[in-house]
Amino acid sequence: xxxxxxxxxxxxxxxxxxxxxxxxxxxxxxxxxxxxxxxxxxxxxxxxxxxxxxxxxxxxxxxxxxxxxxxxxxxxxxxxxxxxxxxxxxxxxxxxxxxxxxxxxxxxxxxxxxxxxxxxxxxxxxxxxxxxxxxxxxxxxxxxxxxxxxxxxxxxxxxxxxxxxxxxxxxxxxxxxxxxxxxxxxxxxxxxxxxxxxxxxxxxxxxxxxxxxxxxxxxxxxxxxxxxxxxxxxxxxxxxxxxxxxxxxxxxxxxxxxxxxxxxxxxxx
Numbered sequence: 001x002x003x004x005x006x007x008x009x010x011x012x013x014x015x016x017x018x019x020x021x022x023x024x025x026x027x028x029x030x031x032x033x034x035x036x037x038x039x040x041x042x043x044x045x046x047x048x049x050x051x052x053x054x055x056x057x058x059x060x061x062x063x064x065x066x067x068x069x070x071x072x073x074x075x076x077x078x079x080x081x082x083x084x085x086x087x088x089x090x091x092x093x094x095x096x097x098x099x100x101x102x103x104x105x106x107x108x109x110x111x112x113x114x115x116x117x118x119x120x121x122x123x124x125x126x127x128x129x130x131x132x133x134x135x136x137x138x139x140x141x142x143x144x145x146x147x148x149x150x151x152x153x154x155x156x157x158x159x160x161x162x163x164x165x166x167x168x169x170x171x172x173x174x175x176x177x178x179x180x181x182x183x184x185x186x187x188x189x190x191x192x193x194x195x196x197x198x199x200x201x202x203x204x205x206x207x208x209x210x211x212x213x214x215x216x217x218x219x220x221x222x223x224x225x226x227x228x229x230x231x232x233x234x235x236x237x238x239x240x241x242x243x244x245x246x247x248x249x250x251x252x253x254x255x256x257x258x259x260x261x262x263x264x265x266x267x268x269x
Contacts, residue, residue, distance in 0.1 A: 005104050009078045015260015016078035016227040023147040024057040024085055026213075026222050030058070031121055033208025034150050038121060039063060042148040047071045048116040051140060053105050053149070058086025058098065064119060065098035071116070072097040076105055076122070076176035106133035110140035117141075120149035125182045129166075129186055134196035141269040147198060151263045153205065159250060159258035160210075163223075166246035168233055180228060189265055198267035210260040212231045216247040219256040223247075238269070 011017070020027055038060070044050055048071045055075025059209040065073035076100065077083055083100050090098050101108070106127055118137050127133040137147065155161035183189055186203035192203045213219030218244035223229055235241055250256050 005078065005106060005126065008126045008128070009104065011227070012077070012079035013081065015230075017081040019225055019227065020056055020079070021085040023082040023222065023225075024059075024082075024089070027057070028059050029211040031210070031262075033210060033260070034121065034264075035060065035063060036204060037206045037208075037264055038119060038148055038150055039067065041184065041264060042117045042119045042146055044068050044117055044119075045071075049114060050074070050109070051076065051115040051118040051137070052123075053118060053120040053137065054126075055086060055100065056082045056123060058083075058090055058100060060119060060121045061086065061098050061100070062090055062093060062095045064117075065095050067098065072099065074098075074115075075100045076103050076108060078102065078104060106136060108136065111135075112139055113142040113145075115140050115142065115145060117146040117148065119147075120153060122150050122180075124149050125151055125180050127182075130182070130192045131195045132192055134198065137195045138252075140268050143203075143269060145269045147193075147265075147267045147269070150206075151265060152180050152188070153184050153261045153263050154181060158261050160260060163243065163246040163250075163258070165243040167239065169193075172197075184263065186263060186265075189223050189263070193265075193267050198269065201265070201267040203263050203265050205261055206264045207261050208262070210258045212247065212256040212258055214255060216244045216251055216256060218246045220244040 006106050044067040048068045050073040051077040052061040055061045055077045058075050059073035061073045086100050190201045220240045223243055224240050247256050250258050
């Protein structure tokens with residue numbers, strides 16, 4: 001496997017990837033509310049071949065495969081732990097036209113013009129060279145092929161932003177050109193995709209309810225283990241207590257429910 005994004009490969013084959021694989025159902029509960037908008041934008045047909053970028057545990061890959069029963073869906077990710085989970089879940093659910101490959105999307109040898117659509121649910125924010133990565137994805141799409149992906153937006157002003165402000169009031173939210181907020185500026189997204197050769201680029205905000213846990217304490221235990229929180233804020237009972245207090249106002253109907261936002265981006269080859 002050719003890898004240029006070595007730092008991300010190390011993270012996703014270490015603690016971060018293991019946490020996502022071990023808590024796949026929890027991460028899906030946080031992100032599933034965005035799936036319908038993503039798949040509608042991708043306009044997957046019954047015979048389409050679909051590429052899922054940064055597929056993780058394969059939930060979106062399986063959704064795409066079910067929408068293309070006469071085609072197939074291929075999920076690609078750096079993370080061996082998550083790909084192992086994806087294959088096991090796919091076998092268990094019986095989705096024979098979903099497959100998975102380990103690879104770095106920036107340099108992975110996708111066949112030319114092999115896919116009708118490329119999708120991603122929060123799997124495209126960590127490229128070492130995003131122009132090169134999206135250029136490689138463009139090469140894999142047929143002429144007129146669709147690109148649709150979700151990217152994190154700034155948490156400022158959102159429920160999650162309220163939680164972060166309560167537990168780390170000294171922290172600043174910086175968009176920057178790296179990390180999970182690297183694609184949170186729509187102007188930069190348009191610049192990257194245009195440089196990669198895509199056309200008809202459009203970005204819009206989408207909203208979804210995100211379920212973080214059964215109650216505030218359960219949600220705090222989960223959020224404290226999320227890689228960016230663990231890396232930036234450390235670990236320990238004090239952090240969990242602070243997150244529990246911050247999550248408590250969002251307990252409703254037997255769960256912690258936060259209103260989330262994301263950027264939904266579409267483009268064409």
